[in-house]
Amino acid sequence: MAVSSAAPKRDKAGRPIIAVTGMGVVTSLGVGKSDNWAKLTAGQSGIRRISRFPLDSLRTTIAGAVNDVYQDYMPPAELSERIALLAGDEAIAEAGIGTKGRFPGPLFLALPPLEIEWHYRIAMADSAKLNEDAGYPDLTRVAREPQFAPIYESLKYGIIGEHLAVHFGTEGSPISLTTACASGASAIQLGVEAIRRGECQAALALGADGSLTPESLVRFSLLSALSTQNDPPEQASKPFSKNRDGFVLAEGAAALVLEDLDHARARGARVLGILEGCGEKSDSFHRTRSSPDGKPIIACMRNALADAGVGPEDVDYINAHGTSTPENDKMEHLGVSAVFGEHIRGIPISSNKSMIGHTLTAAGAVEAVFSLLTLEHQRIPPTINHNVPDPAIALDVVPNVARDARVRRAISNSFGFGGQNVCLVMTREPA
Amino acid sequence: MTERREVWITGVGLLTCLGDGLEATWNRLERGDPPPYDDKSFAPYIVHPLGPVNFDKQIPKKSDQRQMETWQRVGVYTAGLALSDAGIAGKPDLLDHTDMIVAAGGGERDIAVDTAILSGVRKVNQPGAFLNERLMNDLRPTLFLAQLPNLLAGNISLVQGVVGSSRTFMGEESAGVDAVRVALARIAAGQSELTLVGGAYNGARWDVLLAFELGNVLLKGKFAPVWDRGPEGGIAFATMGAFIVLESREHAQARGARARARISQVYSDRNMRQPGESEAALRRQWEAIADKVDRAHAVIISGAAGLEPATSAERHVLQGIGLPVRNTATYIGHGVDTQFMANLGIACAVIEHGKLFAPTGSGDLGESPPGLSQAIVTSVGNWRGEGLALIERVD
Numbered sequence: 064m065a066v067s068s069a070a071p072k073r074d075k076a077g078r079p080i081i082a083v084t085g086m087g088v089v090t091s092l093g094v095g096k097s098d099n100w101a102k103l104t105a106g107q108s109g110i111r112r113i114s115r116f117p118l119d120s121l122r123t124t125i126a127g128a129v130n131d132v133y134q135d136y137m138p139p140a141e142l143s144e145r146i147a148l149l150a151g152d153e154a155i156a157e158a159g160i161g162t163k164g165r166f167p168g169p170l171f172l173a174l175p176p177l178e179i180e181w182h183y184r185i186a187m188a189d190s191a192k193l194n195e196d197a198g199y200p201d202l203t204r205v206a207r208e209p210q211f212a213p214i215y216e217s218l219k220y221g222i223i224g225e226h227l228a229v230h231f232g233t234e235g236s237p238i239s240l241t242t243a244c245a246s247g248a249s250a251i252q253l254g255v256e257a258i259r260r261g262e263c264q265a266a267l268a269l270g271a272d273g274s275l276t277p278e279s280l281v282r283f284s285l286l287s288a289l290s291t292q293n294d295p296p297e298q299a300s301k302p303f304s305k306n307r308d309g310f311v312l313a314e315g316a317a318a319l320v321l322e323d324l325d326h327a328r329a330r331g332a333r334v335l336g337i338l339e340g341c342g343e344k345s346d347s348f349h350r351t352r353s354s355p356d357g358k359p360i361i362a363c364m365r366n367a368l369a370d371a372g373v374g375p376e377d378v379d380y381i382n383a384h385g386t387s388t389p390e391n392d393k394m395e396h397l398g399v400s401a402v403f404g405e406h407i408r409g410i411p412i413s414s415n416k417s418m419i420g421h422t423l424t425a426a427g428a429v430e431a432v433f434s435l436l437t438l439e440h441q442r443i444p445p446t447i448n449h450n451v452p453d454p455a456i457a458l459d460v461v462p463n464v465a466r467d468a469r470v471r472r473a474i475s476n477s478f479g480f481g482g483q484n485v486c487l488v489m490t491r492e493p494a
Numbered sequence: 495m496t497e498r499r500e501v502w503i504t505g506v507g508l509l510t511c512l513g514d515g516l517e518a519t520w521n522r523l524e525r526g527d528p529p530p531y532d533d534k535s536f537a538p539y540i541v542h543p544l545g546p547v548n549f550d551k552q553i554p555k556k557s558d559q560r561q562m563e564t565w566q567r568v569g570v571y572t573a574g575l576a577l578s579d580a581g582i583a584g585k586p587d588l589l590d591h592t593d594m595i596v597a598a599g600g601g602e603r604d605i606a607v608d609t610a611i612l613s614g615v616r617k618v619n620q621p622g623a624f625l626n627e628r629l630m631n632d633l634r635p636t637l638f639l640a641q642l643p644n645l646l647a648g649n650i651s652l653v654q655g656v657v658g659s660s661r662t663f664m665g666e667e668s669a670g671v672d673a674v675r676v677a678l679a680r681i682a683a684g685q686s687e688l689t690l691v692g693g694a695y696n697g698a699r700w701d702v703l704l705a706f707e708l709g710n711v712l713l714k715g716k717f718a719p720v721w722d723r724g725p726e727g728g729i730a731f732a733t734m735g736a737f738i739v740l741e742s743r744e745h746a747q748a749r750g751a752r753a754r755a756r757i758s759q760v761y762s763d764r765n766m767r768q769p770g771e772s773e774a775a776l777r778r779q780w781e782a783i784a785d786k787v788d789r790a791h792a793v794i795i796s797g798a799a800g801l802e803p804a805t806s807a808e809r810h811v812l813q814g815i816g817l818p819v820r821n822t823a824t825y826i827g828h829g830v831d832t833q834f835m836a837n838l839g840i841a842c843a844v845i846e847h848g849k850l851f852a853p854t855g856s857g858d859l860g861e862s863p864p865g866l867s868q869a870i871v872t873s874v875g876n877w878r879g880e881g882l883a884l885i886e887r888v889d
Contacts (some may be wrong), residue, residue: 117622199700221665343659481648
């Protein structure tokens with residue numbers, strides 16, 4: 064690092080300040096920041112009828128698929144890796160950090176779990192040449208036939224991280240993680256913590272989810288988590304509306320180059336924003352539902368504000384988790400009302416998921432990028448499909464149309480199955 | 495940066511084929527009992543299944559147990575053992591700021607549903623439509639929650655009340671090493687006081703065996719110690735759970751908790767297992783701690799899994815180091831994400847008892863040194879996952 068005569072910049076707690084110097088994003092709206100931002104602030108939806116597989120017997124037939132990237136029969140592992148790579152390349156190019164194929168820091172990667180695909184299982188059952196029942200022992204008997212060899216590495220939970228670490232040239236052991244729908248935010252938090260510890264001066268945080276398959280759709284469907292208002296697809300995701308009936312499954316990826324502010328300035332990098340604080344709190348109430356008193360999500364947001372060293376009155380915008388499920392939006396309303404008190408009436412809160420659906424593992428990273436773009440452009444993306452307000456939710460959800468506003472600081476919420484909650488606090492570059 | 499703080503292991507929870515709890519496992523290791531394995535249920539593959547365990551002791555509600563698959567029950571149970579051992583269990587004021595990092599894969603499938611679908615799907619003209627119909631009708635709604643990797647942590651929050659924070663790392667043995675590495679770094683830097691780290695694995699199931707048979711890594715036919723499985727050697731997977739509680743010395747002393755050991759260093763790295771890389775990675779990690787090792791009083795607890803050439807590469811490095819060596823996988827099998835934490839738990843027992851357990855196989859070297867006070871724990875995964883930790887007696 065360049066020797067500087069200036070004293071190192073530190074936050075209120077005496078820690079390195081975490082700058083964001085590069086961002087990349089892929090969603091159903093498109094590939095890249097500029098395309099996504101233009102469509103997001105135009106209130107466009109990326110939700111479409113699913114074209115990837117047959118829809119017979121399914122209650123939900125819509126999704127926010129990354130159709131710009133998907134190619135026929137691409138398995139989720141390959142699609143997730145592809146969109147992670149696109150987002151990461153965009154972020155690193157913008158940051159202009161390191162040299163080609165050598166990123167000077169670790170990789171934290173939020174990913175969906177991987178499994179053997181059905182078409183492979185079926186191919187193995189065919190190969191076992193059984194006319195009747197084909198069980199796992201039969202599949203195992205033919206598993207070493209050469210045509211199945213490529214499946215082996217694709218099933219390693221670490222393989223995408225390894226491929227990406229090689230591609231980006233990140234340092235050390237790449238960490239692949241999941242905290243369900245909070246995963247993308249957890250990846251950012253791990254990067255922030257590593258820089259604060261002084262282990263590194265830069266980190267690459269990535270979240271990617273390209274796992275739209277019949278089985279993933281069925282799994283969420285059986286938990287009654289998905290919207291079944293399939294027609295028209297663009298209007299299904301309606302966070303905070305009275306007629307909301309579930310989330311829309313979606314794919315996406317986002318990457319953030321996190322960097323010690325001193326390091327960024329020393330190399331003359333453009334600072335896109337500051338990752339000022341992170342908060343977590345787990346919920347011990349239920350596997351899929353929030354504690355009815357909202358205490359864990361309230362504590363999560365308060366932990367994030369405390370970590371940033373700011374108060375509720377310092378927040379100008381809330382990027383909601385806002386899934387469009389009856390449960391989440393009610394609990395998030397309860398949570399933000401408790402944390403922000405009377406201030407909440409003056410704080411716009413919008414849900415990107417109204418347009419891109421719920422990108423699951425990637426959501427925390429995707430929505431952090433959109434929050435930082437909100438700060439950069441001083442323009443708040445809307446909550447679309449807000450035609451039937453829920454009288455029980457008295458929030459300024461930036462209904463239907465984007466809004467120019469003075470936004471000095473934003474928070475982004477991520478609440479996951481399994482009670483894993485993360486909140487991020489972001490602000491603009493300090494003087 | 496603040497000074498690096500001292501970190502203790504104040505709790506261990508272990509459930510292996512050798513028994514329920516660290517002491518049960520230690521007692522059989524010390525006696526050198528023949529390892530319990532099952533070469534019939536999944537023949538020709540050999541696995542190390544769990545012995546009898548009463549999950550009610552740590553998961554009192556049957557409704558909770560029903561919502562989990564085996565790997566989650568094993569993990570929640572073992573996490574409970576570790577929390578009890580550390581004196582945290584049932585204490586909301588401590589659990590409220592207990593962080594958690596779990597290493598997990600998950601994905602436990604409903605074998606009966608899969609088998610029925612595989613039989614039917616190949617007889618119909620529209621397999622896609624058939625698949626949708628069967629999945630919609632036959633999958634149990636809650637099975638999804640028993641498959642998600644992060645729902646082991648979720649269930650620990652729910653049943654054991656650990657709610658400080660929760661993260662789940664995926665990536666086989668590397669995930670286990672990195673979970674401990676990050677937990678140690680966070681506490682040492684003052685980002686956490688108290689962290690529960692661990693994992694659980696159910697290797698006695700056909701979907702796991704299928705996933706690994708694709709890579710031809712399974713031990714078949716005749717059981718042998720990991721060092722002596724030969725060039726066609728393989729892994730005997732296990733069902734096991736292992737959790738450890740890491741805690742800052744200040745926090746532990748303030749609440750009167752005792753240290754099972756100090757954890758001083760954890761290293762992980764990335765290599766692609768090109769010829770010689772596994773060996774070089776372990777050697778690099780050893781060199782990083784070598785000057786902190788008191789050679790007269792140190793031993794090595796090896797994570798060798800029995801797969802070649804990685805096991806021979808590790809043996810070569812360990813022989814060069816020249817300290818006494820014991821492997822664990824011959825006794826308890828291989829638990830992938832969980833193995834490193836299990837070996838750290840066993841290393842705590844080695845430190846506390848001041849002696850090694852009985853050797854098994856030609857790579858187990860040397861005898862217990864008098865005044866044994868340090869243990870180096872290695873990890874060499876089934877595919878990647880070279881790692882190393884140093885733990886020490888707290889005097």
